[in-house]
Each structure stands twice: as structure tokens, then as C-alpha cells.
Amino acid sequence: RMAPSTEFPGNLFYAITFFGLIAFFLYSAGIRYRWFLRGQWVNRFSEPIRRGLGLIPFVLGNTRVARRKYWYSGTLHSLIFWGFVVLQVRTLNFLLNGIHEDASLQSLLGDVYTGFRPVMEVFSLLVIVGTLMAAWQRFFWRPQRMTLNIDGWIILGLIAWLMVTDIFTNSAAIALGHLDNPEFSFVAYGFAELWGGIGFTGQGLELFHVAWWYAHLVDFLVFLVYLPYSKHSHVLTIVPNVFFRSLQPSGVLQPIKDFETAESFGVGKVEQFTWKQMLDSYTCTECGRCTAACPANLTGKALSPKQIIIDIRHLMEEQVPALSPTTHRPEQPTPLIDEVGFDPIWDCVTCGACVEECPVFIEHVPTIMDMRRYLVMEESKMPETAQAVLTQLEQRGHPWRGTQLTRTTWIEEMATDGVEIPMFDGSQEYLFWVGCSGALQERNVKVTKATARLLLEAGVSFGVLGNEEGCSGDPARRLGNEYLYQMQAQGNIDVFKAKGVQKILTMCPHCFNTMEHEYPQLDGRFEVLHHSVFLEQLVAQGKLPRQVGVNGLSEKSVTYH
Incomplete structure (x- = not known):
């Protein structure tokens, strides 16, 4: 029952190997951890319960790994990952048994551990299946998106070998009579029966057990110390990375704070x-x-x-x-x-x-x-095109070079057609934010006019800013000129507050994202709705009747972009 490491010289080899490689692992991980201490501070400690609960689907559940589009990769990764999670019980038992039999989980938990052994056998097989699937993907399928190098093969080899050495070690222990209820470890038990069937007994079997026991120990420790040097370091970092994920929509950028005191802008090192x-x-x-x-x-x-x-x-x-x-x-x-x-x-x-x-x-x-x-x-x-857009934004307040339209052209044209567009004066419920594209691009002007007619038909209380409207600042921010963005955004926020704006309807999805998610960074908090969502609400409320079959669109599927 005793592991080879509990007697001299095995105990000496175990101590040197285990503590030596663990120390090397801690050194390798530690010198990389120092980078995180050098990094700039960002607070990712808010809402700890939400962050912690997210680990269940995103880490344990593999929901973002096993997406339908990547079902094959998701399946093999899930087999390997879940197998590793379950088999940590056996790994801990193995390491504790290496110190002393009485310290092992088998000794401490008794029947509970024995009853769990069949589950671990199943997951050992699943991990092997997962590694074979991964090998097939890398050798035959070879998806262009993946990095296919020796690093992946080393990790796959270490994982597969870890399962093999585990099964063979247990099979030798069963053949030697070291395990009670050997049939619970049914895979290893099958091999043990094979050893007995071919007459593999005595000292040769003892040496066989010792060899596989140490092979399993060394493989586990080599796998561990290799992780910091491998792309598979995500085994160590995925839990904190998921826990500290951004809880904001992915389109939100963070501001540069305190322009006057900032020593540098952006990241150059x-x-x-x-x-x-x-x-x-x-x-x-x-x-x-x-x-x-x-x-x-x-x-x-x-x-x-x-x-x-x-x-x-x-x-x-x-x-x-x-x-x-x-x-x-x-x-x-x-x-x-x-x-x-x-x-x-x-x-x-x-x-x-x-x-x-x-x-x-x-x-x-x-x-x-x-x-x-x-x-x-x-x-x-920056590229010349980016420079031209930023210059246009600074000089004319919009990104559209060469346009002959003004922000009130569409209003004047509708007035010519007998449709009056009200100017926002604080008495209306909604500010209709047209945006640069909606007012200055001919194709988009048609959409702006149609939306305005629908709002009037539905009896919506709204108004526009006309020439008081500026750029939302989104182009400047996305082009990297955070200073210009904050000037434009703050100017809009000041106008909104002066006019008593509470609710905003946007035409442009970029304006929507900026005003809804990024203006609050500058203390601009308003209720923002995209016009497509608002029109859907009006239809659902019966304020805009459905015209079924008039234009043939009711029988088609339409994607709005």
C-alpha cells in the first residue's frame, strides 16, 4: 500500500524532485507576476458576487469555449478541462500518498473516495479522447486561425502521458494487491488482470510499479513548471482573467483622466x-x-x-x-x-x-x-485619412468632408413639403438627435426624414437642435484623439443640461453607444434610445399601425445594420 517515496532513497528523491520543481515553478510564475505589479492601476474589484457567479458558466461551464460554431474545439476542450478538474482529486491523493499512506484521501475519506474512483476512471478516458481529438485537429484539420507549433504538441503529450502513467501506476498497484475494491478503478483493473494473465508478478511487477509511479510524478511536475513558459499559462490565469473581466458593454472605451496632470497619453511602453x-x-x-x-x-x-x-x-x-x-x-x-x-x-x-x-x-x-x-x-x-477626418472635426464639427448640406438642410426641405419639425426648447419629452450622418449624408437624410414623419404620425413629443447640434465625439475618440472627444462630448452635455434634456432618440448607433455608455463618464446621464428600438415600441403600443402586405416586406426576413 505504501508509495515508493515513503522509504529511503525514494523519500529523498521525492523531496528533491517535488520541492525543487515546485520552487522552480513559483520562481517562474513569480517573475512574471511582477509585471502585473508594474502595470497601471485599474479597478476590477466591483460587484464581486456577479464576477464570482460568472465563473460558473464561463469557466466551469465552458460556455464561451463550446459555442456552436466551434463545437469540435469546444467538445475536446471540455473533455480535457472537466477531466482535469475531476482528476485533481486523484492528483492530490497521489501527492499526499507520496508523503505517507495515512495522509492520503483514500485513507482519510475511505468509502467516499472509493465510491468516487469510477467517476475518475471515466474522466481519465475522456481526457485521453480529448487529447486524441486535439491531435487530429492539429495534425489533419489544421484550422488557419490557430497557432500550430511545438508548444501545443508538448502540452498535449504531457496531458496524455499523465493519463497513461496514472492508469498504469494504478494497474500495477492493483496487481500487487495495494488497492481495496480494485474493480472500482475499472480501467486500471483491466490492465491489472492483463498483467496477471501473462504472469507478470514478483519483483518485476514491483519495479514496474515504481517506474510508473515516478513517471507520473515527474510528468505532473514538468507539466506544472512548463506552464509559465507556454501559451497554456491560461491554465493558471483564466480564473482571474474571467473574474476581472469588464462588466461594461464591449463598445465602451475608458477616458484619459486629468489631462492637465497626465505625464503621457495612451500607451507607448x-x-x-x-x-x-x-x-x-x-x-x-x-x-x-x-x-x-x-x-x-x-x-x-x-x-x-x-x-x-x-x-x-x-x-x-x-x-x-x-x-x-x-x-x-x-x-x-x-x-x-x-x-x-x-x-x-x-x-x-x-x-x-x-x-x-x-x-x-x-x-x-x-x-x-x-x-x-x-x-x-x-x-x-496617423494615416492621412485619419488626419483629414480629425482636421475636419476640429474645423467644421463633423467628419464628412466635401458635403454641401448643413445641419438644417433636411429641416428646411421638410418645411417646403409642408412638414414642420419642432426645435427642442425643453418642453418636449424627447430630443431627436440626428447626428452628422443623419443630417449631412444624402443617403441618411432620407432615413432621418422618414423617422421624423413616423414620430409625428405617432404623436411623439420631440424636438431637434438644428445648428446647435454638434458631433457626438465618437469619431475623434475612435481615432485616438481623446482630448478632442472630451471637448465635443462636454459641449454637447452642457447644451443638453442647459435645455433640460432628459430623453434622447438617436439615429446613429455610434451616437447611441457614446451617449448611453460613455457620456456618463463625463457626468452626462440621460435616457438614450436608438430610433429602431423606439419605433418598435411605438408599433407594439399601436401608435404606428402595421401595413401588412403593402410593400411586401412582411413576408421577408430583414437584418438591420
């Missing part, structure tokens, strides 16, 4: 990222779902959200002490922008598809935007 952004890089599984969903990447641009997160980790690893004297480290850290690249930073359209797809809640867009802010506000480096 790794240490200027927040600790959560650094944690993101060590949590990336390199599955590539973010890049597969990226519209910029799909159109052939250089942007790969996955690669940006990987590049940031590489820069952090570049400054971690080298283990070998032959390991090359640059004399000066590689500049962040040089590593990530100018074009990828500017290819991002901040749609947030990468953030929505990421199974481990990495926040790519804020990270990219922080580097873009640095390029704009510190270096004045």
Missing part, C-alpha cells in the same frame, strides 16, 4: 498598460477566434487581434530573466509600437467582434486604442 491588459496577454490561448471574426483581417488587412496580444506577451517575456546563458536578450527593450506594427493599430475599426468571440474575455480593442492614442496624441503619427 509595455509598462504603461494596466495590469489587466498584461494579464490578458498571459491568458491568450492563441485559438485565433478573434482574428477569424475580425472584419479588417477578413478584408486582407494586416490586423490580427491575436497577434497583437501575443506580441505584447513576447515583449514582456523579453524582459524576464533568461534561464540559459545562451538565451538572447536585447540590450534595450524592443519598442512596443515597432513590435506590434503601425498598420495593425490603425486597421482596427473598434467593432469589438474580437472581444465578443474571445472565450477568455481578453479585451483587444481597449489595448489597441491605447496604442492609437499614443500615436495620435504623443507622436502625431
Whole structure:
């Protein structure tokens, strides 16, 4: 019943191997943890109950991993993950038994542990199935989105070998008569019957047990110490990364506070990222779902959200002490922008598809935007098109270069048609925020007029600002000029408050996102509705009658974008 490590010299080997490799693991993890201490502060400790409850579906439930589109990857990952969770019981029993039999879970829990053994046998098989599925995916399927390198094979090999050594160790223990109720460990029991059937007994079987016991111990410890050096470090970081996830909508950007006292704007060095952004890089599984969903990447641009997160980790690893004297480290850290690249930073359209797809809640867009802010506000480096838009915003208050329309053109045209659009004076319930596109782009002007007619037909109390309306600030913020954004946003907020605005109807989804989710950062709190949602409410309330069959649309499925 005793493990090989409970007697000399096994106990000495066990102590040196176990405590030596655990110490090395703590060192490897510790020197990387120091990066998080160097990162900028961000508060992710609010709503701890909500954060904690989120671990159930997102970590234990694998809900973001096992999405329908990625059912194969989700299935194999779930088999391996759940197997690892369950088999931690057996691993703990193994390590405690290595100290002394009386310290093991089998000894302490008795029948409870014995009754759990069949469950662990099932999950051992499921983990093996999961690793075989992963091997097939990597060797034959080879999805373009994934990073296919030796690192993945090393981890798969260590996991599969861990299961094999576990089963063979238990089979030898059963054959030697070390386990009560051996049939509960039915996989290992089958092998034990095989050993007996071929006459494998005596000292040879003892040596067989010792060899597999130490093989299992070493494999477990090697797997552990390898994690900090592998992309599979997410095994260690996924729980904190999910717990500290952003609870805001993915389209929300955080402001630069205290412009007058800020020493720098944006992020031009790794240490200027927040600790959560650094944690993101060590949590990336390199599955590539973010890049597969990226519209910029799909159109052939250089942007790969996955690669940006990987590049940031590489820069952090570049400054971690080298283990070998032959390991090359640059004399000066590689500049962040040089590593990530100018074009990828500017290819991002901040749609947030990468953030929505990421199974481990990495926040790519804020990270990219922080580097873009640095390029704009510190270096004045940007594409000519971005420079032209920002200049247009500063000079004319909107991004549309060359338009001949004004913010009141559509109002004047409707008046010519006999339709009067009221100006907002504080007596109306809603401010109808038209936006730059709604007033200054001919295609969108048609939508603005149609919406205004529907509001009038439904008897909605609303008004517009006309020439007092400015840009919401969204283009300036997304282009990295946070200072210009805050000027425009604060100007709008001041006008809203002066006129007593409480409720806002927006045409543009960008204006909606900015006013609903980002204006509160500047103390601009209003009830904001997108016109599509509001019109749906009016139809449901019977204020706008359905015209079934008039235009043929009732028989079609329509996607609003």
C-alpha cells in the first residue's frame, strides 16, 4: 500500500524532485507576476458576487469555449478541462500518498473516495479522447486561425502521458494487491488482470510499479513548471482573467483622466498598460477566434487581434530573466509600437467582434486604442485619412468632408413639403438627435426624414437642435484623439443640461453607444434610445399601425445594420 517515496532513497528523491520543481515553478510564475505589479492601476474589484457567479458558466461551464460554431474545439476542450478538474482529486491523493499512506484521501475519506474512483476512471478516458481529438485537429484539420507549433504538441503529450502513467501506476498497484475494491478503478483493473494473465508478478511487477509511479510524478511536475513558459499559462490565469473581466458593454472605451496632470497619453511602453491588459496577454490561448471574426483581417488587412496580444506577451517575456546563458536578450527593450506594427493599430475599426468571440474575455480593442492614442496624441503619427477626418472635426464639427448640406438642410426641405419639425426648447419629452450622418449624408437624410414623419404620425413629443447640434465625439475618440472627444462630448452635455434634456432618440448607433455608455463618464446621464428600438415600441403600443402586405416586406426576413 505504501508509495515508493515513503522509504529511503525514494523519500529523498521525492523531496528533491517535488520541492525543487515546485520552487522552480513559483520562481517562474513569480517573475512574471511582477509585471502585473508594474502595470497601471485599474479597478476590477466591483460587484464581486456577479464576477464570482460568472465563473460558473464561463469557466466551469465552458460556455464561451463550446459555442456552436466551434463545437469540435469546444467538445475536446471540455473533455480535457472537466477531466482535469475531476482528476485533481486523484492528483492530490497521489501527492499526499507520496508523503505517507495515512495522509492520503483514500485513507482519510475511505468509502467516499472509493465510491468516487469510477467517476475518475471515466474522466481519465475522456481526457485521453480529448487529447486524441486535439491531435487530429492539429495534425489533419489544421484550422488557419490557430497557432500550430511545438508548444501545443508538448502540452498535449504531457496531458496524455499523465493519463497513461496514472492508469498504469494504478494497474500495477492493483496487481500487487495495494488497492481495496480494485474493480472500482475499472480501467486500471483491466490492465491489472492483463498483467496477471501473462504472469507478470514478483519483483518485476514491483519495479514496474515504481517506474510508473515516478513517471507520473515527474510528468505532473514538468507539466506544472512548463506552464509559465507556454501559451497554456491560461491554465493558471483564466480564473482571474474571467473574474476581472469588464462588466461594461464591449463598445465602451475608458477616458484619459486629468489631462492637465497626465505625464503621457495612451500607451507607448509595455509598462504603461494596466495590469489587466498584461494579464490578458498571459491568458491568450492563441485559438485565433478573434482574428477569424475580425472584419479588417477578413478584408486582407494586416490586423490580427491575436497577434497583437501575443506580441505584447513576447515583449514582456523579453524582459524576464533568461534561464540559459545562451538565451538572447536585447540590450534595450524592443519598442512596443515597432513590435506590434503601425498598420495593425490603425486597421482596427473598434467593432469589438474580437472581444465578443474571445472565450477568455481578453479585451483587444481597449489595448489597441491605447496604442492609437499614443500615436495620435504623443507622436502625431496617423494615416492621412485619419488626419483629414480629425482636421475636419476640429474645423467644421463633423467628419464628412466635401458635403454641401448643413445641419438644417433636411429641416428646411421638410418645411417646403409642408412638414414642420419642432426645435427642442425643453418642453418636449424627447430630443431627436440626428447626428452628422443623419443630417449631412444624402443617403441618411432620407432615413432621418422618414423617422421624423413616423414620430409625428405617432404623436411623439420631440424636438431637434438644428445648428446647435454638434458631433457626438465618437469619431475623434475612435481615432485616438481623446482630448478632442472630451471637448465635443462636454459641449454637447452642457447644451443638453442647459435645455433640460432628459430623453434622447438617436439615429446613429455610434451616437447611441457614446451617449448611453460613455457620456456618463463625463457626468452626462440621460435616457438614450436608438430610433429602431423606439419605433418598435411605438408599433407594439399601436401608435404606428402595421401595413401588412403593402410593400411586401412582411413576408421577408430583414437584418438591420
